[in-house]
Amino acid sequence: MPVQIALWSVAALLATAIVGVARARAAAGRVLVYGTSLAVCGVTILSALIHLLAAGGEAATLALPLGIPWIGARFRIDALAAFFLVVVNLGGAAASLYGIGYGRHEEAPQRVLPFFPAFLAGMNLVVLADDAFTFLLSWEFMSLASWALVMAHHRDAENARAGYIYLVMASFGTLALLLAFGLLAGADGGYTFAAMRAATHAPWVMPLALALLLLGAGSKAGLVPLHVWLPLAHPAAPSHVSALMSGVMTKVAVYGFIRVVFDLIAAPSWWAGMLLLFLGGATALLGILHALMERDFKRLLAYSTIENIGVIFVNLGLALAFQANGFAAAAALALTAALFHALNHSLFKSLLFFGAGAVLSATGTRDMDRLGGLIHRMPATGFAFLVGCVAISALPPLNGFVSEWLTFQAILLSPGLPQWGLKVMVPAVGAVLALSAALVAACFVKAFGVTFLGRARSEVCSAACEVDRIPLIAMGLFATLCLLLGILPGLVIDALAPSVASVLGARMPVQMHVPWLSIVPIAESRSSYNGLLLFAFIAVSAVLAMLVIHRFASRALRRAPPWDCGYPDANPATQYTAVSFAQPVRRVFGTVVFRACEQVRMPPPGSLAPARLDVAQRDLVWDGLYAPLARAIGVASQRLNVLQFLTIRRYLSLVFLALVGLLLVLALWP
Template sequence: MTSLSVILSCVVMFLLTGALGVLMGRSHRATPAIYGLCLLPSAIAFATSLMHLATSIVDAPTLVLPIGLPWLGAHFRLDALSSFFLLVANLGSLLSSLYGLGYGRHEHAPHRVLPFFPAFIAGMILVLLADDAFTFLISWEFMSLASWALVMAHHRNADNRRAGYLYIVMASFGTLTLLLAFGLLAGPKGAYGFATMRAAEHAPLTAGLVLILLLLGAGSKAGLVPLHVWLPLAHPAGPSHVSALMSGIMTKIAIYGFIRITFDLLGTSMWWSGLIVLMLGAGTAAFGILHALMERDLKRLLAYSTIENIGVIFVSLGLALAFKADGMGLAAALALTAALFHVLNHSFFKSLLFFGAGAVLTATGARDMEKLGGLIHHMPITSFTFLVGCVSISALPPFNGFASEWLVFQAILQSPDLPQWALKIAVPAVGGLLALSAALAAACFIKAFGITFLGRPRTASADEVAEVDHFSLAAMCVLAGLCLLTGILPGAIIDGVSPVVFSLVGERMPRQMDIPWLSIVPIAESRSSYNGLLVFLFIAVSASATIFIVHRYASRTLRRSAAWDCGFPESSPSTQYTAGSFAQPVRRVFGTLALRARERVDMPAPGDLRPATFSVEQQDLIWEGLYVPITGAVGFAAEKLNRLQFLSIRRYLSLVFLALVFLLLVLALWS
């Protein structure tokens, strides 16, 4: 039995588990049964994809099933690229299922989640295995519909209904643009198989149109600005383990679609395509983290942070496209390795952070950081694992976020060798913007951890909490360990993804595990190197020595004094820093231009007993500048086209005839 057949069997198991969720309905045994059954196919598919990636460098088994289009069938293929993303997807689904065993017991309506959770995982796996356009689009739409059902699980909430509506509209738009992109790749002969597309020659104009359509289709699913508007609404709307799947895994499926088409099916690349992707990625990173820093809703903050990390990945992909177009194979391999490494890392720490947010929500019933605080005393394990996620996503050594973002900057440093002046100027500017985004990310997650877990409880619900269940803690601890392990041993990951990189750009980075002391050397030792293990040992030894010296040699004289109160003798929790006050300096620097932030202070006159009030107004310029006019235009057009419902039969026939003539003209000109 081939690896491909095993993974397709796992898809069948997921679908049968979803059907069992429908049959079990509201049974109290449904939650442990469904999530427990999801563990098995997730583990099997993960192990199979890992073995295939590790042992099958060239082998890419295929399978054709007699379903789908009659003349085409359904083609499936398992190559190095699919194996890597299957590894990411199935590890995420495995840990989400484990987390769901505990978290799912607190769901108000589990029967609205359980049937669609395994179906969602099955849809993502089918996208990664599809080897023809029809199967890809059907799987893509199935994935979108299953995730939409999970977003709408708590549909009685008006915000969730709005999020679901916006998500399904953007998902339909994305599928339409991907359909058009595949139509251009297939050509007038309708060659919808990926193998035929891969072997065909594509004109520069066709390649450019496909890239634009792909950025609209895959970019909308990934959360690329300005197509991001659904993401900060939809990702927090579902249960927390579903949010982890959507932010940590589903966005990577969109990145897979982008890589599959641009690097594999299109074949040749143009330098200007790399410039477009690069600039969009940089803008996405800066926009996402700036909005995340302004948020006080913990899950919305994490959703906006996903947008920032998607921007980092697209910057790396844009660099890889530019380097590949200019024949700089080693630099292209470095940039693509950085992108794939960050794909894996983001799936780890973003899933961990959403799990932590879910634990906080379970314990306190609140997502608003202004209502939290002091949780570290009652939830020490959740606090520690969430801190690991915060340090990782802030790209601080020795955790994994630093390793992949360091590789991105090493790829940026190769830009002086590019021949185009547009790239010579743009890439360093993008590097500066990424550095700013990294600094803002650190500030953002200092706020997220500090306001949520440190200080004093701001409400009674934050003061009367307990640690969450063991299943949830186990999932978080595994992810925290993976964040550290991949940070101190990045060479193993770089070598692991080298078959993927070689299959796409024809080059690979030097083997890293052969380098002494487990260092990683992207280009040459004379330029730069990094050793995560030594950094980890240095931090551990330094911290241990400091603790020992302080406890061994500090004065044992006991002195008691009042704690420093920062000049505020009032002990009320309201005197603490809030999420809004923490973000105020950044808001005053960037918010006026980027968010049109306005601060309003109502200070009563002397003698007036009214309380003073302070409020902040922020605007999403992309929503108001792009989507509001579009929705207005659509509404106006719909009102005018409504007259078509009341035409006579002769006018209907005339309209159909004119539409047929127009389509025939298009077909004649295209062919």
């Protein structure tokens, strides 16, 4: 039954996409498309939640006579898929709600409305798929729909470039996935997931499939060094689509990875865990360093997505390493942390992108150095954005803290692992995560402080006004969810238990029985956390402090020179900017990671021009990997261009020689 509901929802979304084509220009079309998407997503969330909580995530399957004849199109909802359906549709519902109001400012609705529901449908189908063909088809559909949304404002040269790079990376990723599924299906063509689960693979298949999967799912999720498209493409789309791409589509990629590695291959090995730990750590650190250097706030958010994907992959690596050594409880803890963080990230990253979209529609700029003081003009957006910033910085009592805390609990279990490589690697990755957690806090102090605090740095900014009520409702909804998940983590952990158990066969201890809504990941004597208590303490102490200050503060009049907040000059340009805020971090890490170079240019004597401070930085991944690759492809195609202009006889000779060569191989093959 849940499969039927989900498939009907997908069908409804596709139908909405067609309506979007027909009615794109009318205002009613906007409300219709986003309203239907909202309703459909709501129904799917409900059905998936009921399936997850009431039915315990029992696997339900359905086969339709579509696609490859002897396989058909198979769909399946188990606990893992149900959880990701909730994530996808929660993000989809909020983005639809936000879009009802935000879409009013869209210049080219006919380029957004048809693809938005199609994109949602694609993501749902990926999660539902139960055979390789359906999975790849849905995956590619999702990629193409999101590509169309990235290209919504294609006249901008930067967007066109982003779309091009995205398209290349997405096709490359799908190719890698295709090969991975081909390997797993084997020579007999067992393309259903059930057949892959049952099959026993040769020992060389697992490393190769894992590498291909890391290329395929990793490029969609944004693992370093496959992340280059993400900070270009995510910000290029309209903001609610950015929220979907960053908050939800990356999670679909994580789902694909978990589905194949933990469920289909299901042959955990410690070196695979080690590889994931390394990649995850590198992704987290590099992502957040890039984010810190950024002054475009949508790109900052996109880079921060890369950091969070790194955290999730570290958790997956831990889960693999623990599972390979038979530590079932620890593996369940790590996987729970991964899923919890995926859910959290989808919430607060969507929230932050919604806030960014509100700022963008109010001011028309994404450059933080032209913003400032927006909290006075847009108080509600500012508050919601602040909640998102606190959550993503992993400060208690919000949800980000819980999942990061669980991650560190899992990391602290690593001394029990027998392999020396892991014994050394896991604490090192833990240190990297701790460093990146601190950098995240710095990054979002910058994002919030420069954008919302201080004084306006430009005219457009001082004339900004608050967005409509509907986007604010969407933001408020997600801010509330961030708080709720933070103070009631035990409920979430218990809800995640069937999903974790469905792939690992183990689960975390039941948290409902712990008194006072605390969570206890391993044992009470070891560690426990109570978000509700902490929230109550923060609220009570803040109220008490306020009362005390108001009670004992003196009303007597005093005369003193006014404090100028450290700005003796009243010019807004003297405030901290995004670039100057990042300067200390740039000095410490930038020379190594970005080859950053600061140069002071003094005017020549006698000139009245101001002195300039120029900062130049390079992206080493781009310079070291992609630029040479692009050059090599360019050179190769230049060389091979001759083949376009041969004579007929030469073409025939080529065919002939190829045939003879193949026959020779056949004849000489032992």
